[in-house]
Amino acid sequence: MNHIHTTRQIETLAREFEEQGYVKVENALSREQLTRFNAAVDRHRESHPERWVELSDSFREGTNVLPDTEDFDEAIENSTTLDILRAIIGEDITFEEFAIMLRDSTSNLGEIKGWHRDIVREYDRRMEIDAVSVMLYLSDVTENDHCFSIVPETHSRLVDVNPLDVDPGDGIDVLGPAGTAVIFHARAIHCGHLKPNSGQRRTLQAYYSRWRNQRTAEWSDIPERLYAKSDPTLPRRFYDKWNVTRILEGVGKRPADLSPDLSVSEVIQEVQRRGRAAM
Numbered sequence: 001m002n003h004i005h006t007t008r009q010i011e012t013l014a015r016e017f018e019e020q021g022y023v024k025v026e027n028a029l030s031r032e033q034l035t036r037f038n039a040a041v042d043r044h045r046e047s048h049p050e051r052w053v054e055l056s057d058s059f060r061e062g063t064n065v066l067p068d069t070e071d072f073d074e075a076i077e078n079s080t081t082l083d084i085l086r087a088i089i090g091e092d093i094t095f096e097e098f099a100i101m102l103r104d105s106t107s108n109l110g111e112i113k114g115w116h117r118d119i120v121r122e123y124d125r126r127m128e129i130d131a132v133s134v135m136l137y138l139s140d141v142t143e144n145d146h147c148f149s150i151v152p153e154t155h156s157r158l159v160d161v162n163p164l165d166v167d168p169g170d171g172i173d174v175l176g177p178a179g180t181a182v183i184f185h186a187r188a189i190h191c192g193h194l195k196p197n198s199g200q201r202r203t204l205q206a207y208y209s210r211w212r213n214q215r216t217a218e219w220s221d222i223p224e225r226l227y228a229k230s231d232p233t234l235p236r237r238f239y240d241k242w243n244v245t246r247i248l249e250g251v252g253k254r255p256a257d258l259s260p261d262l263s264v265s266e267v268i269q270e271v272q273r274r275g276r277a278a279m
């Protein structure tokens with residue numbers, strides 16, 4: 001079973017998130033869920049290679065997988081993390097996007113995105129970033145593995161820190177066994193910390209924010225199976241962004257000047273390139 005926290009524990013975790021900009025959650029996934037999710041990742045890679053984006057030799061992402069399979073719905077709705085997200089965001093919480101991330105072994109340890117804030121890369125627009133991400137670990141992340149690294153408090157008290165001024169070793173490496181989750185504010189400065197002897201690291205990642213008539217990214221379609229759900233245990237507006245077409249200007253939006261012939265994969269590579277140039 002994945003872990004259900006008491007109300008008191010949820011409040012403590014939400015407070016830690018508010019202060020630090022992130023919180024680590026142990027046992028967010030059960031052994032059985034890990035086995036199923038790992039098999040579902042393999043199946044998806046095999047059957048829908050066109051949905052996979054390659055950002056570098058170590059960075060592969062399955063985007064827009066929800067129309068292909070319901071295998072990951074349970075990750076988006078995972079009660080261990082959703083209970084904490086509800087305390088952080090409130091009952092107006094909505095789902096934004098979902099991706100599978102693989103970080104492969106590499107000798108190229110320079111990370112493609114470097115230290116960054118998500119969604120909007122321009123420093124002067126950092127207060128527009130208002131979303132929370134959950135990263136679920138599908139493989140063990142030890143000190144020898146590629147890991148997620150974050151600079152605490154840069155979502156709030158240290159919000160004026162510029163990612164370009166952060167040194168390589170300045171972050172906290174968030175390690176943990178498979179089944180761990182990290183919940184982080186998309187405004188907190190973070191990056192992938194690549195290690196020379198790492199095996200493949202596997203994570204699932206979802207973003208959430210408050211309901212408004214705007215999405216943070218247009219890469220994940222929300223299929224009817226999700227928005228037509230009437231599940232009283234889910235937040236009221238959880239999938240209400242399924243038909244929102246207004247997208248925040250940033251790395252989640254297809255630039256108007258790009259050729260319609262480009263694949264989503266090529267578009268995401270290009271927005272990431274422009275995002276780096278805008279920092």
Ligand SMILES: O=C(O)CCC(=O)C(=O)O
Nearest residue numbers: 103113118147148191192
């Ligand atoms: O954990 C990683 O490897 C990188 C994560 C990242 O950069 C992101 O979520 O934006």
